[in-house]
Amino acid sequence: MSSFSENARSPMVIGVVLGLVVLVAFGGLGMAVFDGRFNGDNASRLKDEIIEQSVEIESLENKIESIEEEIIAQKRNEEVALKLDTVVKTLEVLEEKESALEKQIDDIQKEIVHIDEEQVAYRDEYRVYERNRALGEKVASVTLQSGKELKDVTIKEIMTDRVRFTTEFGSTTATWDELPESWKERFQIGEGELVKHAAMMKEAQLKTSLAQAASSAEHGNQLRIMELKRSVDKTSKELEQKKNDVERGRARMASLKRQASELRSKHREALARDRKSSHLLSANKIEGEIDRVDRAVRATSDAIKDLQKQKGQYERELRQAQR
Secondary structure (H helix, E strand, O other): OHHHHHHHOOHHHHHHHHHHHHHHHHHHHHHHHHOOOOOOHHHHHHHHHHHHHHHHHHHHHHHHHHHHHHHHHHHHHHHHHHHHHHHHHHHHHHHHHHHHHHHHHHHHHHHHHHHHHHHHHHHHHHHHHHHHHHOOOEEEEEEOOOOOEEEEEEEEEEOOOEEEEEEOOEEEEEEOOOOOHHHHHHOOOOHHHHHHHHHHHHHHHHHHHHHHHHHHHHHHHHHHHHHHHHHHHHHHHHHHHHHHHHHHHHHHHHHHHHHHHHHHHHHHHHHHOOOOOOHHHHHHHHHHHHHHHHHHHHHHHHHHHHHHHHHHHHHHHHHHHHO
16 A cells, blocks of 8 residues: 555656546547537637647646656666765775784884894894904914915904905905905804995095195185285385375475565566566476376376275275185
């Protein structure tokens, strides 16, 4: 019964019922239109009503189709949402597993590092112990990689990159590359240690070179400072001398101007007495000397300006070098 009620409410059943209603209505209207008792205005009115109802019926059918399409689309959306929810849950489970695996991997890597550190520590302890124990050890003979044989060997010192010992002919050394493989295995000499030692030696050489370069640069800078100081002192002395020359020149011009003025006065007095005078000629000569001294003073003043600029440049360079 419940199933029948749900089916009766479905859009398809509604459409069928509506269609039957439409057919009955059309049948009734048709009989009314073609019945002899109806004519004239009534017939026309009924025709208009039929047309209007036809339009309404078509509109209702379109709405029914639209509703059916929406229901179908809704069902599809529900199916997609259900699948999406399933996928999301699956991803959550996978992310949890991935997180757990990452933690396991991290723990394993830490354990590997710990084991490596223990092995390195053990090798270091063994290396130190075996090398110390070998000091003073006597060996009948040692054959180097080159084929050279050393006899009556006594180990004196085991270094990072070589071994020093005495032989029947005196003290000698051999690098690890020259020693037999058995010696390398016994004293735990590997490429890593040699590379580390070479890097340390290179770093030490670099530091020495840098220190020498810094010392050389400092020495050069000190020489530059001394040179600049001498240049500043020399320029200062030249400036002082030029300024004195200007002062003496100005004083000389002032004295000559007074002399020229006195001579012109005497010349005017001689003219007033109707006497001949050479004072004017002397005054002209003195004024010519004044012009010469004035040109020299102006040239010296220009030289002072140039020297002041040069001194300022030296002083700036000196401050820069002293920083």
